[in-house]
Amino acid sequence: MFSKVLVSDDLDCINSGVANTLTLLGVNDIVKVQYCDDAYLKIKSAALKEHPFELLITDLSYVPDHREQNFNSGEELIAIIKKEHPEVKIIVYSVEDRKQRVANIMNELKADAYVCKGRNGLKELEQAITSVYNGQTYLSTQLQHLLHKSSHSEIDDFDIELVRLLSLGHSQEEISTLFKDRDVSPSSLSSIEKRLNRLKIQFKANNAIHLVSIVKDLGLI
Amino acid sequence: MLSSLLSSSSYCFAQQTVDSTAYFYNKILNPDSADDLVVSYVYFKKYKEEKGIDQDTLGLVFTYQMLAMAEYKLGQIYASEQSAIEALKLKEIASDVLQFPDGTESRINNHLGMVYRTTAQPEKAIQIYSKALSKNKSLKDSLILLNNLANAHRDSGNYDEAVDLLTSVVRRNKKLNNPVETARALDNLGYTQALANDPKGLENMLEALELRKELGNPGQLFTSYNHLTEYYASIGDTTTARMYAVLGKNLAKKVSTKYRQEALESYFALSDDPEIVEYIRNNDSITKASLQNDIKFASIKYDFSKEQERTQVAQLERQKESQRKNLFKVIGLFILLLGIALYFVLKYRHRKEKVEEIYRTESRISKKVHDEVANDLYQIMSKIQTSIQSNDTILDDLDSVYHKTRDISKDYGLIEPEEEFGELLNDLLLNYQNDQVNVISKNLLRIDWNGLATEKKIALYRVLQELMTNMRKHSEASLVVVSAEKLGSKYVVEYTDNGTGGPIKIGNGLRNAENRIHSVKGTIIFEPTERNGFKAKIKL
Missing domain, CATH: 1.25.40.10 (Tetratricopeptide repeat domain)
Structure with a gap:
């Protein structure tokens, strides 16, 4: 397990909760800070003393107060740490669950884990710490769900045209031929079948007729 | 000639005026003395001013003719020329409209010709x-x-x-x-x-x-005698010349002093006495020189007065010009002031609207916090007070409150629509996806959203959020489709659900949505679909 961990959150009670979890996991050296600047300085000085931090657990949003800060958000802190001390693992522990911000932190800033604060926040944090220690990345389950869903929800003009042709009474084979004639891709029977199945799920239709009826009711064709 | 002139020019004058006009007309044609001319001249000068006021062109032309004649006889050759020209000009302008007495133009031209002959032109x-x-x-x-x-x-x-x-x-x-x-x-x-x-x-x-x-007109007979005298004098036949001169002299007595003077001059010119001849010659040259001087002086004087007139006209023009400029300046200033005033009024109104909007938003948030968070917390508090609950139950209740605060924060939180706006919208929609509702987007991720201004993006985001929240609260819909399309520079976003929208009741939420879209100059149309669903078409 990690031996030296820095916890950064502007709310001290959250820091304590996180520290508690870490203690239960067997981490002895836990340092708590409430400002990004402090976190940065701690990591710097520890590295200079050749006793560096192995893990940083940070929040994203810090309420500005009387102290002037160089780093005003978790993103800025993550960016600088990943640049200057890439050996330090980073877990984000935040209420933020908007997909874009999460994706940015994970993909662009290369944080190692992202845990959402919530009902099961501390439990997930525990799993995250273990995963990161084992060299894996970790995402809260609600985020996985979110990132996963997006690819299935989007339809396009092809789908609408497909349903329109169905509504005109064409069979799947005929539609495949029609698409081939029109140079529309994909036009193979199997891909059309796949598309229809996906549409049936998306529109909660039991069969092709039901699908046409629903799509028509929604005014899409 | 006289009667036609008078009848046409004085029709509106009293009988007395006609009489005096006729009287002075005769005085000018056949003056007994220079005084007659002067008095007549003054009369017609006054008469001209009256005509000028009356805008009686016929009378004015007649008066100018009279003035020209009087001036000529008084030796004011240049003034006479000018009067005649003025008469001609007026006649020319008005000849289309008015019927002038026959030969008016001929008479004026004749007079002008005489003027030019006298001034040796x-x-x-x-x-x-x-x-x-x-x-x-x-x-x-x-x-x-x-x-x-x-x-x-x-x-x-x-x-x-x-x-x-x-x-x-x-x-x-x-x-x-x-x-x-x-x-x-x-x-x-x-x-x-x-x-x-x-x-x-x-x-x-x-x-x-x-x-x-045979005809017996003494004036004309005198001219003949005079010409013959000159002729015989020129060929050196002094005797015959003197004979005709005497004839002329005798005749001239009957005609007028002017003729008599002329006759005497011709007679004395034929005299044997060299001193008399010299006197006559001398007198002649003096008269000529005097006339020449008069003409020169008149010409200079006339030029001067004309120049003065031109200066006056130019001055008047300048004055008018500067008046016009001043008017424009005043108008310009007025418009400027109006513009500034309008600017401040609009700015004030805008600020007022903004303040009101802020106030509305604040009260909305406050109400939400009160209704959703405070109430729930109060319930939890009373639950803890009244019965012993397990930690887990309390935790679950608190978690639900926590999520509500998260939702409120999301509803009013910062959004950054700069990049990947389609993605952002998609995320928003996915938040509403659950076991009951399928949210389907069409082309949201395919469209290039860069052509949409930031404030429009925010408005669209908020409106979709409002619609989705509305859907979850009231509609019992199982399907939601949000489709986007770019038509030229316009973006059309259509929201459709299959819920129990029923007859559209525009509540606070939809009113907000409407206001938001209108504030960025877009349009939003709500309509029910065929099967009780709800449809909103947003055009930005």
């Missing part, structure tokens, strides 16, 4: 007469003009032209059986021929003399 006189001839229609007037034209030619030394013209005038007057004009033309012809050393000259002058003796 025969070329100008020839020009005037030629012009008048080309316009004249009456044969009688034409013959008079031709006679004068010939005289002008004679003045300029062009005897041949003058002789030709006069010959034809004589012939035509004979044909018309007009002895007065025949005699005049014949006399002029003879005099011109004599000047050109044509022996026929004497013959013609004598013939004219005979004719005039």
Whole structure:
């Protein structure tokens, strides 16, 4: 397990909760800070003393107060740490669950884990710490769900045209031929079948007729 | 001639005025003394001013003619020219509308020609007469003009032209059986021929003399005697010349002092006494020089007054121009002030609207916090007080409150629509996806959203959020489709659900959505779908 961990959150009670979890996991050296600047300085000085931090657990949003800060958000802190001390693992522990911000932190800033604060926040944090220690990345389950869903929800003009042709009474084979004639891709029977199945799920239709009826009711064709 | 002039020019005048006009008209034509001329001149000058006020052009033209005549006789040659020209100009302008007495133009031109002959400008006189001839229609007037034209030619030394013209005038007057004009033309012809050393000259002058003796007009007879005197004097026959001079002198007594003066001058010019001859010659040259001076002075004076007039006109024009400029300045300033005032009014109104919007938003948040968070927390508190609950139950309740606060925060939180707006919208929609509701987006991720201004993006985001929240709260829909399309520079986003939208009741939420879209100059249309669903079409 990690031996030296820095916890950064502007709310001290959250820091304590996180520290508690870490203690239960067997981490002895836990340092708590409430400002990004402090976190940065701690990591710097520890590295200079050749006793560096192995893990940083940070929040994203810090309420500005009387102290002037160089780093005003978790993103800025993550960016600088990943640049200057890439050996330090980073877990984000935040209420933020908007997909874009999460994706940015994970993909662009290369944080190692992202845990959402919530009902099961501390439990997930525990799993995250273990995963990161084992060299894996970790995402809260609600985020996985979110990132996963997006690819299935989007339809396009092809789908609408497909349903329109169905509504005109064409069979799947005929539609495949029609698409081939029109140079529309994909036009193979199997891909059309796949598309229809996906549409049936998306529109909660039991069969092709039901699908046409629903799509028509929604005014899409 | 007099009656026609008077009847046409004075129709609106009282009988007395007509009488005095006629009286002064005669005074100008046949003045007894210089005083008569002056009094008549003053009369017509006054008369002119009245006519000017009345805008009576006919009367004005007549008055200018009279003035020209009086001025000529008073030796104001230049003023006379100007009056005559003014009369011509006025006549020209008004001739389309008004009926002028016959021969008005001929008379004015004749007068002008006379002015030019007196001021030794025969070329100008020839020009005037030629012009008048080309316009004249009456044969009688034409013959008079031709006679004068010939005289002008004679003045300029062009005897041949003058002789030709006069010959034809004589012939035509004979044909018309007009002895007065025949005699005049014949006399002029003879005099011109004599000047050109044509022996026929004497013959013609004598013939004219005979004719005039028959007619018995002393003024014209005097002219014949005078011409003959000059002729005989020029060929050195002093005896005959003196005879005619005496005849003329005797006749002149009956005519007028002016003629008498002329006759005496011719008589004395033939005198044997060299001193008298010298006196006459001297007197002649003095008179000539005096006339020349008068003319010169008048010309300068006239030029000066004309220059003054021009300066005045220019000054007036400048004054008008500066007045106009000032007017424009005032108008410009007024518009500027109006613009500034409008700017502040609009700014104030905008600020007021903004403040009101902020206030509305604040009260909305406050209400939400009260309804959703405070109420729930109060329930939890009372639950803890009244019964012993397990930690887990309390934790679950708290978690639900926590999520509510998260939702409120999300609803009003910062959004950054700069990049990947389609993605952002998609995320928003996915938040509403659950086991009951399927949210389907169409083309959201495919469209290039960069053409949409930031404030429009925010408005669209908030409105979709509002619609989705509305859907989850009220509609019991199982399917939601949000489709986007780019038509030219416009974006069309359509929201459709299959819920129990029923008849559209525009509540606070939808009213907010409407306001948001209108505030960024977009349109939003709500309509029910075929099966009770709900549809909103947003155009930005």
